[in-house]
Amino acid sequence: MEIIPKLDDRLKDSLYIQLYRYFKHEIEQFTFETGMRLPSIRYLADRLNVSNTTVQMAYQQLLAEGYIESRARSGYFIAELDSDFIESTVTPCTKLSSEDSSEQKEKHILYDFFMSDIDTDHFPLASWRKYANKLLNSEHKDVLKYGEYQGELGLRKALSDYLHRSRGVHCTPEQVVIASGTQSILHILYQLIRWKNKRLAMEDPGYQGVRRSLQGQDIKLVPIPVEKDGLSIREFKKVQADAVYITPSHQYPLGMVMPIAKRIQLLAWANEQESWIIEDDYDGEFRYRGKPIPSLQGIDEHSRVIYIGTFSKSLMPAIRVSYMVLPPALLETYKHLEWGQTASRLHQQTLTLFIENGEWEQHIRKMRTLYKKKQAVLLETIKSVMGEHVHVSGQNAGLHIVLHVKSNCPADTLIACAEKAGIKVYGTSSYLNQNKTSCSLPILLGFGGLSLNDIKQGIKLLHKAWLPYYKSSEQCSVTP
Numbered sequence: 001m002e003i004i005p006k007l008d009d010r011l012k013d014s015l016y017i018q019l020y021r022y023f024k025h026e027i028e029q030f031t032f033e034t035g036m037r038l039p040s041i042r043y044l045a046d047r048l049n050v051s052n053t054t055v056q057m058a059y060q061q062l063l064a065e066g067y068i069e070s071r072a073r074s075g076y077f078i079a080e081l082d083s084d085f086i087e088s089t090v091t092p093c094t095k096l097s098s099e100d101s102s103e104q105k106e107k108h109i110l111y112d113f114f115m116s117d118i119d120t121d122h123f124p125l126a127s128w129r130k131y132a133n134k135l136l137n138s139e140h141k142d143v144l145k146y147g148e149y150q151g152e153l154g155l156r157k158a159l160s161d162y163l164h165r166s167r168g169v170h171c172t173p174e175q176v177v178i179a180s181g182t183q184s185i186l187h188i189l190y191q192l193i194r195w196k197n198k199r200l201a202m203e204d205p206g207y208q209g210v211r212r213s214l215q216g217q218d219i220k221l222v223p224i225p226v227e228k229d230g231l232s233i234r235e236f237k238k239v240q241a242d243a244v245y246i247t248p249s250h251q252y253p254l255g256m257v258m259p260i261a262k263r264i265q266l267l268a269w270a271n272e273q274e275s276w277i278i279e280d281d282y283d284g285e286f287r288y289r290g291k292p293i294p295s296l297q298g299i300d301e302h303s304r305v306i307y308i309g310t311f312s313k314s315l316m317p318a319i320r321v322s323y324m325v326l327p328p329a330l331l332e333t334y335k336h337l338e339w340g341q342t343a344s345r346l347h348q349q350t351l352t353l354f355i356e357n358g359e360w361e362q363h364i365r366k367m368r369t370l371y372k373k374k375q376a377v378l379l380e381t382i383k384s385v386m387g388e389h390v391h392v393s394g395q396n397a398g399l400h401i402v403l404h405v406k407s408n409c410p411a412d413t414l415i416a417c418a419e420k421a422g423i424k425v426y427g428t429s430s431y432l433n434q435n436k437t438s439c440s441l442p443i444l445l446g447f448g449g450l451s452l453n454d455i456k457q458g459i460k461l462l463h464k465a466w467l468p469y470y471k472s473s474e475q476c477s478v479t480p
């Protein structure tokens with residue numbers, strides 16, 4: 001057992017109080033398992049370079065308060081704490097002090113449920129290396145020069161073919177534009193659509209990348225609330241937007257899939273208003289339930305949709321290759337921009353070989369099965385460990401799920417408390433346009449980068465950390 005209290009004899013509190021507080025805190029955070037034997041007084045005093053009396057007094061205080069128990073001739077053991085006891089000793093919803101939060105940052109994170117992490121263990125490194133080497137060994141040294149502004153033609157051909165087969169996108173390679181990352185794509189679009197003083201509607205909560213890439217430009221971002229099935233069309237129609245940015249296949253961050261009826265309404269609006277729909281299909285490859293819904297672009301009969309995609313989820317974020325499919329009406333203007341290519345030519349060409357040899361689609365199939373399994377384990381563990389204290393949404397697609405915790409505490413408190421226990425989970429407040437600190441704000445759990453075992457262990461620890469913060473069962477009967 002690691003006992004690493006920060007004892008400082010310059011502090012006002014005596015060493016025994018500091019040691020007592022350390023144990024009390026760790027026991028309340030379930031760092032030490034119930035029934036675990038504490039080190040003997042002499043051993044601990046020796047390790048910490050303090051007197052036996054210091055340790056003895058700390059143990060006596062913990063004993064008196066019921067945190068530990070003493071067994072004859074065996075020593076001291078961590079006592080079982082019932083949740084009522086913890087509730088009375090831990091003040092729910094207390095903001096962590098600044099001292100706590102800096103300590104917390106230093107603390108090693110055991111399990112990080114980051115939404116943008118992918119599974120790197122199953123990346124086909126050998127194949128990737130083979131194609132990269134082939135390229136570098138080739139006689140054609142042209143690959144070392146600047147490539148095409150719009151992106152490598154081979155990659156654009158491979159993409160238009162793939163997008164048609166897998167996402168129902170109708171396009172020619174001439175309509176495909178490559179760039180380094182989705183924010184670069186949005187930047188090009190800003191130049192292209194000549195937004196000056198125009199209104200771009202976006203989901204609220206929605207992808208912060210849009211706000212970041214258009215910050216400081218002459219464009220008004222209009223947040224539109226999302227409902228159970230995505231963007232609220234009723235609210236959207238009130239704001240008279242010139243264009244709308246949406247993530248219909250897997251709303252970011254809340255995870256709902258927009259049904260076909262809503263898609264048709266949006267397309268009708270774009271056609272009537274001669275406006276643009278920017279469809280970000282960032283993880284459309286990973287759909288686990290329900291019938292596949294084609295992209296909006298694929299059912300658009302009036303060429304009003306600008307389709308955006310990325311290799312960040314389906315392959316790796318490190319490659320920084322994203323793309324868009326422009327409607328024919330925007331192509332001429334795009335050509336006149338003469339915007340330099342931002343994605344590496346070498347990566348684009350390696351990627352082309354990888355796709356042309358069928359490895360990308362094979363990789364997607366493999367990863368879909370793997371992510372589906374990871375998601376199933378995550379959902380099963382949440383159900384069996386957290387039970388009625390939470391409910392889950394957004395599980396039909398993608399690499400993260402949305403967890404609604406039945407608690408009176410704001411999500412920020414739950415996130416900070418999880419972090420203290422070594423678990424990193426993410427809030428949704430940074431995706432909102434308005435500032436809300438409501439208890440009903442959900443928490444995001446990515447699962448792509450964690451192993452099956454990590455997922456199980458992480459959820460168990462998370463549950464322990466949140467135990468004092470759950471609503472009681474009577475309060476829980478109302479679903480948030």
Ligand SMILES: Cc1ncc(COP(=O)(O)O)c(C=O)c1O
Pocket residue numbers: 116180181182183207209247252280282309310311312317321322
């Ligand atoms: C909504 C959305 N679009 C696009 C991306 C990918 O961005 P990029 O292509 O810059 O990696 C992400 C990544 O998480 C995302 O959440």
